[in-house]
Amino acid sequence: MEKRKERIVVLGGGAGGLELACNLAGNNKALVTLVDVNGSHVWKPRLHEFAAGTVDSTLSEMSFYMLAAMRGFTFEQGKVVSIDRQAQTVRLAAVRSQHGAIEGPERDVAYDRLVVALGGVTPDFGTTGVAEHAVRLDEKADADDFRDLFVAAILRSRHSGKPAKVSIVGSGATGTELASHLRVSERGFINQAVLESHQRLLDVVILEAAPEIMPGASDGLRKAVLDRLALLDIDTHTNAKIAAVERDAVVAEGGERWPTDITVWAAGLVGNPCLEHLCDFAMDSKHRIAVDNRLRTTVDERIYALGDAASFKPTPDAVPLPPTAQCASQQAAYLAGAIPKTIAGGTPDHFEYNDQGRLLSLARGGSVGSISPFRSKNDFLVHGQFARAAYQSIQRRHQWSVLGYLRGSVAIFADAISPAKSPALKLHG
Numbered sequence: 001m002e003k004r005k006e007r008i009v010v011l012g013g014g015a016g017g018l019e020l021a022c023n024l025a026g027n028n029k030a031l032v033t034l035v036d037v038n039g040s041h042v043w044k045p046r047l048h049e050f051a052a053g054t055v056d057s058t059l060s061e062m063s064f065y066m067l068a069a070m071r072g073f074t075f076e077q078g079k080v081v082s083i084d085r086q087a088q089t090v091r092l093a094a095v096r097s098q099h100g101a102i103e104g105p106e107r108d109v110a111y112d113r114l115v116v117a118l119g120g121v122t123p124d125f126g127t128t129g130v131a132e133h134a135v136r137l138d139e140k141a142d143a144d145d146f147r148d149l150f151v152a153a154i155l156r157s158r159h160s161g162k163p164a165k166v167s168i169v170g171s172g173a174t175g176t177e178l179a180s181h182l183r184v185s186e187r188g189f190i191n192q193a194v195l196e197s198h199q200r201l202l203d204v205v206i207l208e209a210a211p212e213i214m215p216g217a218s219d220g221l222r223k224a225v226l227d228r229l230a231l232l233d234i235d236t237h238t239n240a241k242i243a244a245v246e247r248d249a250v251v252a253e254g255g256e257r258w259p260t261d262i263t264v265w266a267a268g269l270v271g272n273p274c275l276e277h278l279c280d281f282a283m284d285s286k287h288r289i290a291v292d293n294r295l296r297t298t299v300d301e302r303i304y305a306l307g308d309a310a311s312f313k314p315t316p317d318a319v320p321l322p323p324t325a326q327c328a329s330q331q332a333a334y335l336a337g338a339i340p341k342t343i344a345g346g347t348p349d350h351f352e353y354n355d356q357g358r359l360l361s362l363a364r365g366g367s368v369g370s371i372s373p374f375r376s377k378n379d380f381l382v383h384g385q386f387a388r389a390a391y392q393s394i395q396r397r398h399q400w401s402v403l404g405y406l407r408g409s410v411a412i413f414a415d416a417i418s419p420a421k422s423p424a425l426k427l428h429g
């Protein structure tokens with residue numbers, strides 16, 4: 001009798017989960033199901049561009065239903081609320097419409113192997129006022145909210161003559177890239193016809209709690225980023241430990257205040273809060289699921305975790321890998337090989353991370369990064385076209401992995417020519 005196909009369920013269709021579902025789907029020994037709370041996938045590393053309005057998010061948005069039909073997996077839309085490890089089922093909440101009517105019932109999805117790829121969120125560290133008065137760029141809805149606030153603030157500035165003030169708390173990739181892209185957006189509002197070109201519509205400040213911006217970056221990269229931010233007239237303050245965010249000001253522990261129209265909270269990343277309540281996973285101090293060297297959770301070898309939801313230490317004494325799309329993608333590629341091999345009775349090699357460096361796109365400030373080619377221990381500073389190509393290659397690989405080479409190449413071409421065709425600065429997302 002033919003053996004029943006294994007049911008592999010992937011929770012979360014983000015940078016890592018979607019690539020994994022697409023690459024497992026071709027396997028004839030498994031039935032693959034992808035679960036996501038949303039009906040479409042958005043490539044998270046471009047959220048700052050959608051927020052700034054320099055790129056239209058529809059170009060990077062793909063329907064999970066269409067992808068499922070195209071790649072051969074099943075898609076279940078719903079919010080994951082719990083996992084029953086004994087029954088080997090995942091409970092999904094009912095799907096509700098915007099008006100609260102139930103569109104899909106609460107249900108259980110059965111699995112033989114489960115992969116948790118539910119991502120992470122920006123923590124507020126208990127700081128007063130963040131939830132009420134700051135925007136966090138964790139999902140597309142946040143980028144849409146920011147863009148609405150930004151357009152309204154800059155229109156007010158055009159009429160009042162006083163620059164709109166944006167304060168960004170956190171000087172990592174999200175903070176520095178968003179700040180740079182806002183300068184591009186500002187230009188879209190300057191009225192050339194009446195020679196407003198010298199008018200300043202926007203003041204941007206980046207506030208960092210550490211003594212230097214971009215904690216963890218090499219000195220060379222930090223200096224290159226600082227030079228570019230200065231060129232774009234973006235203010236930076238270090239040692240700024242923020243105690244509270246108010247409606248119209250950001251307040252440091254020492255009492256220093258930065259008046260603000262919009263505050264963006266972009267300080268750090270922790271695991272998705274839902275991970276704590278799914279079942280009895282062992283978690284690290286950043287609320288991520290602890291996994292072993294084959295990305296299996298420490299409590300159940302049939303359940304794996306990857307990306308921002310996982311805490312993987314390359315060696316027992318090392319710090320866990322950083323929450324990046326680069327890491328999520330490598331872990332997805334590893335599991336696309338390791339899970340079928342395990343099902344077939346084999347023993348996969350351990351997961352090995354290949355750090356390809358840190359790259360930033362600072363809009364008119366250019367692209368810059370530090371890379372360590374061929375697993376070298378030394379970082380090399382790169383900039384210009386080479387850095388831009390390396391930066392874009394992460395999304396290009398994602399598009400090819402998800403759409404296949406032909407469709408992926410068409411999507412990449414459309415993306416490349418889109419900014420001229422589709423300015424995204426509009427009042428409604």
Ligand SMILES: Cc1cc2nc3c(=O)[nH]c(=O)nc-3n(C[C@H](O)[C@H](O)[C@H](O)COP(=O)(O)OP(=O)(O)OC[C@H]3O[C@@H](n4cnc5c(N)ncnc54)[C@H](O)[C@@H]3O)c2cc1C
Pocket residue numbers: 011012013014015016017035036037038041043044045046047048078079080081117118119120137138173174272274306307308309323324325326327328359394
């Ligand atoms: C502005 C910005 C810029 C970035 N730039 C870079 C960069 O240049 N390079 C880089 O490598 N990384 C970058 N990153 C980090 C990168 O986006 C993440 O590390 C990566 O997306 C993590 O992938 P993931 O698959 O673990 O999770 P995600 O991509 O976050 O996907 C998680 C998925 O789970 C779904 N989900 C969440 N909760 C539930 C639930 N309860 N039930 C069902 N579904 C759920 C979500 O809808 C989502 O589809 C950036 C991040 C941001 C915010």
